[in-house]
Amino acid sequence: MKVILSRKGFDSANGGIVSPIFEDGTMISFPIPSYDCDKYTDLQYNGASYREILSDLNYKGGESCHVDPDLDENRRINKIDGWEPAFGQIDAAAGYLKNIGIEKGDLFLFFGNFHYVINDDGHYKYVRRTGDFYKDKDLQVIWGYLQVGEILDNPDEIKKMWWHPHACEQRRCNNTNVIFKASKTLSFDKSKSGAGLLTFDKKRVLTRENCNKATWKMNSVYDLNHVLSSRNNSAKNPSEGIYYAGIWQELGLVESDECTAWAKSIIAD
Numbered sequence: 001m002k003v004i005l006s007r008k009g010f011d012s013a014n015g016g017i018v019s020p021i022f023e024d025g026t027m028i029s030f031p032i033p034s035y036d037c038d039k040y041t042d043l044q045y046n047g048a049s050y051r052e053i054l055s056d057l058n059y060k061g062g063e064s065c066h067v068d069p070d071l072d073e074n075r076r077i078n079k080i081d082g083w084e085p086a087f088g089q090i091d092a093a094a095g096y097l098k099n100i101g102i103e104k105g106d107l108f109l110f111f112g113n114f115h116y117v118i119n120d121d122g123h124y125k126y127v128r129r130t131g132d133f134y135k136d137k138d139l140q141v142i143w144g145y146l147q148v149g150e151i152l153d154n155p156d157e158i159k160k161m162w163w164h165p166h167a168c169e170q171r172r173c174n175n176t177n178v179i180f181k182a183s184k185t186l187s188f189d190k191s192k193s194g195a196g197l198l199t200f201d202k203k204r205v206l207t208r209e210n211c212n213k214a215t216w217k218m219n220s221v222y223d224l225n226h227v228l229s230s231r232n233n234s235a236k237n238p239s240e241g242i243y244y245a246g247i248w249q250e251l252g253l254v255e256s257d258e259c260t261a262w263a264k265s266i267i268a269d
Helices: 050-056 091-099 155-159 257-267
Strands: 003-007 019-021 086-089 107-120 123-126 139-152 178-182 189-193 195-197 250-253
Touching: 003 257, 019 139, 050 123, 086 091, 091 178, 091 250, 107 257, 139 257, 189 195, 189 257
Parallel strands: 003 107, 019 107
Antiparallel strands: 003 250, 086 178, 107 123, 107 139, 139 178, 139 195
């Protein structure tokens, strides 16, 4: 089983703010702004639309969004008959996944930029100055997963998943376009769905304590010698942290028993 760390959600170039960690540990990865049909008003958390939460957190962007990966049916205000969890890719990122030989049974771990929020008199705001690094600072955190059950690259098959943004006509006309449908259950834990969201836990935080969000804790499963790509560790002190600079979405990890055990521990309750 290959494990792929997949960067998704808001960042400085897409959305301009960080996604929230709520007081109960729920994490929402805001889908990036786009020209797709879905809107932030179509999605909700705990009775509030994403648009309301975004306004509280001072988002200044557009109203439409790219709901991908689409892992949680419950966040949609209007439910979709036949909905299935899935993740799409296209162009260079899709090419990278093809080149590393992605196949059925491989596992995506989705991570992104997060910060704790509190509800202050009916409005959400970012937590500041508590003295707790994990509450005061922006973090990169693994927030969701998807084990590949089926790979769709035929436009006619992709079209059947009409609700997914990678099923739109413009993307279907691109021969690199692909959708990864989730397996029904995890191959290594039949009690869990093949795709889902994760709550906040320090074990899911990639960021090294007392460093900027993109400098990760040292871990042999994703260090320089165990990634399926050409990367440089650009951390200020490479012996103490890992910083993979540049614009990238997918990071395949070398298969090993250690990597598999780590990925299972990330998903485990």
